Amino acid sequence: MISIFMSELNIAYSLFSIFIALSASIICFDIALNLVPKSTKRNEIIWLLLATLTFSLGTKTAYVVGISGLFEFSTVNFRIAAFCVSFMVMFITSFLGLKLQLNRNTPYLVPATLFTIGNSAAYFIIIVSNSAFTLSFYNKWFLFSVLTSLILNTVASYLVKQKLLKNHSVKIGLIGVLFGISMISIHLLSIKGLQHVITYDDQVYTSNVIVPFLLLSVFLFMFIALIGNRYQQKLLAEQRKLASQERYYRSLYELNSLAIIMMDLKGTIIDLNLTAENLAEMRKEEMIGMHYLQFIPEHDQAFAKRQFEKTLTGEVVEYEVQMYNSSGEIIDLTVRNIPISVDHKIHGIYGMIKDISEEKRNLEKVQFMAYHAPLTNLPNKRKLSEDMAKNMAEQIPFSLVYLDLNEFKKTNDRYGHLAGDAVLVEVANRLRETKDYGAAYHIGGDEFAVAFSVVEKETLKKMVIQIADKIRLPITFQEFTLEVFASIGIARFPFDAKNVEELLQKADLAMYASKEIDGSDIVFYHETLLKKVEERFLLEQNLKEALEKNQFELYYQPQFEIQTGTFRGAEALLRWNHPDKGLVSPDVFIHVLEETGLIVDVGEWAITQVLESIHSWAKAGFTIGKVSVNISKKHFEKQNLFRFIQDVNAGGTACLSCLDIEITESALLNLEKSIDHVLQLKKLGISISLDDFGTGYSSLNVLHQLPIDFVKIDQSFIKAFNKDAKSIITMIIQMSNNLNVKVVAEGIETKEQLDFLIQEGCSYGQGYYYSKPLPKAEFEKKWLKK
Secondary structure (H helix, E strand, O other): OOOOOHHHEOHHHHHHHHHHHHHHHHHHHHHHHHHOOOOOHHHHHHHHHHHHHHHHHHHHHHHHHHHHOEOOOOOOOEEHHHHHHHHHHHHHHHHHHHHHHOOOOOOOHHHHHHHHHHHHHHHHHHHHOEOOEEOOOOOHHHHHHHHHHHHHHHHHHHHHHHHHOOOOOOOHHHHHHHHHHHHHHHHHHHHHHOEEOOOOOOOEEOHHHHHHHHHHHHHHHHHHHHHHHHHHHHHHHHHHHHHHHHHHHHHHHHOOOOEEEEEOOOOEEEEEOHHHHHHHOOOHHHHOOOEHHHHOOHHHHHHHHHHHHHHHOOOOEEEEEEEEOOOOOEEEEEEEEEEEEEOOEEEEEEEEEEEOHHHHHHHHHHHHHHHEOOOOOOEOHHHHHHHHHHHHHOOOOEEEEEEEEOOHHHHHHHHOHHHHHHHHHHHHHHHHOOOOOEEEEEEEOOEEEEEEOOOOHHHHHHHHHHHHHHHHOOEEEOOEEEOOOEEEEEEEEOOOOOOHHHHHHHHHHHHHHHHHHOOOOEEEOOOOOOHHHHHHHHHHHHHHHHHHOOOEEEEEEEEEEOOOOOEEEEEEEEEEEEOOOEEEOHHHHHHHHHHHOHHHHHHHHHHHHHHHHHHHHHHHOOEOOEEEEEOOHHHHOOOOHHHHHHHHOOOHHHHHHHEEEEEEHHHHOOHHHHHHHHHHHHHOOOEEEEEEEOOOOOHHHHHOOOOOOEEEEOHHHHHHOOHHHHHHHHHHHHHHHHOOOEEEEOOOOOHHHHHHHHHHOOOEEOOOOOOOOEEHHHHHHHHOEO
16 A cells, blocks of 8 residues: 555546546535426427536546556556446446435435445546555555545435525535535545555556546536526526516515415415404414315314315315304305416415305395395295195196186276285285195286185185185275285196296186186186187187287278279278188187286387388389277377377378378267377378268267268168168268268178168268278289389
8 A cells, every 4th residue: 555645636636537426416406406497398308408517527537637647657557347337337426426315305315325325436446446556455545435425415415405495594605515516525535545456457448538538527517517507597588587576576466456375285274364364263374284175164174175175186166165254253155276387286275265145146136136035024925836746746736726806907996006016915924824724826916816725625715714714804904994805716736737937827817717607606717618718718818829920911902082983092001911721711810808907008010110111112102091009098199109109100291191090989988088099190190081981979078079071881781771870971971071071881792772772872882892801912903003
């Protein structure tokens, strides 16, 4: 063995080897701790390999330079195979050491041991691979150097661990220096145990070959350092940008109207915003460290825990739950759990929380209003339909009792709407008393219903009679005593109907039959008993549908000057073109339109159609004359009839002067009002005809008081055409001529009738003798001329 003193060392070589060791180590850990954690999965491996290469090349280069500086030999020779093996050992142990070093869960002694083994083994192999020195594995100096390296590596690994745990006081430069000293200390301490040998081996390479390797090694790790520095500068720029953005987004977090809490993987609250403090009525310091389940009522905890666990799998979860605030009040919430994901790893959960307590209360009110009548607070028709549908789905038999308050409109008209409301509320309260054996509903207006689980007729009838008797009890309103009684109809499931709409319809039909009888009988639905009522009811429904689907049609029957036979206009007559039954006679449906009030809507439709026809005919250049439209008593009495005509008229006064409104004598009972209505219409240029003249008691009385333009002799006189009928026709024509009112004769079918009317001086006529009523297109083609 030879002793080597520091004075014998080449100081320049030694210092250069120390510089290389420290530089390589600092560059390596700068890359490992600054670039690797911030990179993507793919880039992470690349930077880890570059850090390992820097550390391995630096260590190898430092050892070779250090050994080359021992004595002033002209050449130092190395065996290339052993040289490469030592590098591979160093590279593998360094890679594994760095990989484990960056895992927070790895004990810091493990990577420290790997680095020590790698450094020691690489140095030992490179010593035994050269031609000048050898070293015993059990040499005390070598073992001492290994122990020293392990201690330094352990301290450095501990500092790396602290750095990973965000201890900002630990500097990366210090970590690099410790690892560098650990690396070079193996050489500096082991040289005391080196033995000088002389060997002859063809497989050695001189230092002249090693020198390019050394230069390449230095160039490589310096180049890696340059790349790492550039990349780190880029990351720093991005971090500064993110930090700037974070300052902007922090206000979004802190001042958000939603309560936001941040939880770790165990559900412990680690941060929250001001809204969350206000929601819980607690300070931030009090809430941090608490588990989120501490705020959740016991009945919701299992559910909330399942949602939390779903979020840990990476799923965004939204749900409703309740919580307690510090006052013990229960608050309804919607919660949106969002996983906090960094580099494809979930590190915690954001809880975005909204207080929906008021919304839920409002929703409950809305739902109550949707299913209850506002005045009586009884369940409404919608609730009845849903309840019946549920019973039907479960095949539970039940009875539906329909009640309609008789003459309720008279109560409203006589005592006012407040009295009507008081009646409805009192009836509802009396029906509520049936809750032990039936459920009451307010269908709308003066209609109520009660659903019973009883379907046996006799038992059911006794129960319904009790209800009817309760309703009949006098109701006191202010100083008035009001009497109320109801028409009652009953339909039963499953005997009378199989679905909700059918049962409602049949209960309503039964109630309608009760009203038709005398308004006080209880009527069970029965097909034979209610066949006529059902037909009438279906007719009403079909008429409503006819108006909606435009099934009505106007036919035009031409009118002529009796004396000359000249065309002078037409009467528009309503027809119903039923999709199944074809053309339906007006005798079948006109009276139903009158009774249901639909006659007003149909009348307005007819006036609109006639005015449009007059306008289109005028534009086409046709000579039109007068076109008559019948309107009902209800329609004539409407205050806004003349305004309606003004609104729908698109052809100006010329069109209105062609329009003739026919009214019946029954519409003229209130003569004063009738005069006002007629005058309003005549101001528009519209002529007025008195239809069916001679059949009413007021004919002679009104003729001289109303500004009538035409009277139409009722066709019953023309049809009869006997002596009495002829006398009446003659009297009407003479009286009208004396009052300067023109006469129109309806229903002329024979030459004899026509000749008589010409002889008596009748002005105009219409009937099958001239033409039957025709569809619009046919009427235009046959009778309109330019």
